[in-house]
Every structure is written in structure tokens, then in C-alpha cells.
Amino acid sequence: MALKFRDYYEVLGVPRTATPDEIKRAYRQLARKHHPDLQGAADRAAASERFKEINEANEVLSDPEKRARYDALGAGWKSGMDFTPPAGAPTGGGFEGFQGFGDFSDFFASLFGGGPGRGGREGVRIVIPGNDVEAELPVTLEELLRSSRRRISLDGGRSLEVEIPTGMREGTVLRLAGQGEPGMGGGPPGDLYLRLRLVPHSQYRVEGDDMEMDLPLWPWQAVLGAEVRIETPDGEVTLKVPAATQDRRRLRLRGRGLPRADGTRGDLHARVRIVVPEKPSAAEREAYEALRRHASGPPDRPAGG
Secondary structure, eight states: OOOEOHHHHHHHHHOTTOOOOHHHHHHHHHHHHGGGGOOTTTTTTHHHHHHHHHHHHHHHHHHHHHHHHHTTTOTTTTTEEEEEEOOOOOSSSOOOOOSSSSOOHHHHHHHHHOHHHHHHHOOOOOBBOOOOOOEEEOOOOHHHHOOEEEEEEEEGEEEEEEEEOTTTTTOOEEEEETTTOBBBBBOOOOEEEEEEEEEOOSEEEEEEEEEEEEEOOOOOHHHHHHEEEEETTTEEEEEOOTTTTOOTOEEEETTTOOTTTTTTTEEEEEEEEEEOOOOOOOOHHHHHHHHHHHHSSEEEEEEEO
């Protein structure tokens, strides 16, 4: 008996090369969209038929053995083409535990054996896992420097406390199991995935495990060397500036950067920025005049400058 070929890949809207995760994701989205209980009275009958089709496609493509048998038919078939079941195709038996809506199609039965009787599955409870949810979570540098907890608000008025462990970085994804969208028909909820986004800091810049800050110096401090007090995330420290320090040079403070998961820390770099007085006093102008008179010459310039 000739039947109409059913393209299960087309039903789920996925290519024949789709991975199991892609098939699962497509099924969840379509099942929630076309669930009869979510439709108006006028659309419920059509949604029920569409829902059966979606569940049948998922029953085949989510099972490696059934999918292999289905793929063996070849990619040349198109939805709606006449199809003759191959010789030796199963004609009876059922699949225990199938959680579809309604009975199987004749096409399904021709390949895998019929369900436990036509029309005998109406009213079966549909179990659909909830969808995963992805969101962005802004975090401060202080939260990355120390293990911290944050209470966040979710859709629907829910709130929960999120732990930000030591060693996290911008772009790290935190998984909160069971905090995604609720399931349907008793299905488990999805998960919530939070991608960390670092809020820019007014004083420090982050470079991997290290941090960088600006270090303003007067010209004489850069020329003669100095000891300066600077503020770090761990408190105030004294930094020794070598004599003849050039502008933009980076001075390193070991172990004062971001913490790593293994307990070590990156470094903090102080980048020198030489500044001059905006309104020099008479004594300062005199000192700079004397410096100009005794200078050995203009500074070296790059070729072509």
C-alpha cells in the first residue's frame, strides 16, 4: 500500500545533519508553541494535529536506532511523495512509554510497527521540559576580586541569590539548574545561564588575570626616582619608582591582580603618566628655565617624526 512520505526533518525545521541537541531544542520550541492547551478553542483541533506530527517526528529523530532506520530510506524522498514500505517492514508491536499526543501515523507504523491501537492514546499527558534561559549579569570588579553573592530578580516576580565564586572572569557562564522556564505536564524546568559582564571601573582596567592603573608622576619624580603611595584593591602600598622612568612605563606589583581558581593571583601594573603643573609658580618656572639652559639637547624622536 502506497503512503505519503513524511519528512520528519522538515516537521521539526532542522537539517538532516542536525545534532541531538539541535533536534531537542527544535522539538521543545515547537511543542510549546503548538501545545493544544495553549490554543484558543477555534485553533485547538488544528494545533492537536500539528502537535501529534511534532511528537511523532521527535519520537523518530531523537532515537538513534529509529533515526538510522529512517535515514536509510535516503535523502531523495520529499514530503508528500508516494512511499511504499520496504519489504519486511514491521507491522505490529508498539513502543512502551511513548509520550505523544494521539496515535501514530500509518507512515510511522509502516516503518516501526503500529502503536497500541488506533485512536487509543487520546488524553495522554504531554510532558515537555522547560526551555533554558540565557541572560547577562553585570558584575563589578570588587565582585570578581572576592567571592560574593548577589540577589537578582527574574521574570514573573521571582528572585534568587547567585553566588559568584572566586576566579570568575568576564564572559564566564554560570549555570543555575532548574531556574529556567517551567516545564509543562509535569516536565522538569529548564536551566538559567548567566553570562558575566564586567562593569568598567573608574580606576582599574582588566587584562586577563592582570589589572592596570594609571600612575601620575611629576617630571622630577620620573627623573630622580621616588617612593609614592598608591591605592590598590588590597589597600594602600608604597611603590618605588626607579630614576629615569619613562612615560608609559609599567611598574609591576606582583600578586595584586585578579584571583585565579587555583588560589594564585595575577599582577597589578601601574602605568606611568608624566604630568606637568597647569599653573607653575614663579619658583617652578625658574627651576624649569634652569633645566632648559642645562639640558643636553632635545629628546630623541622616532625616524620621520
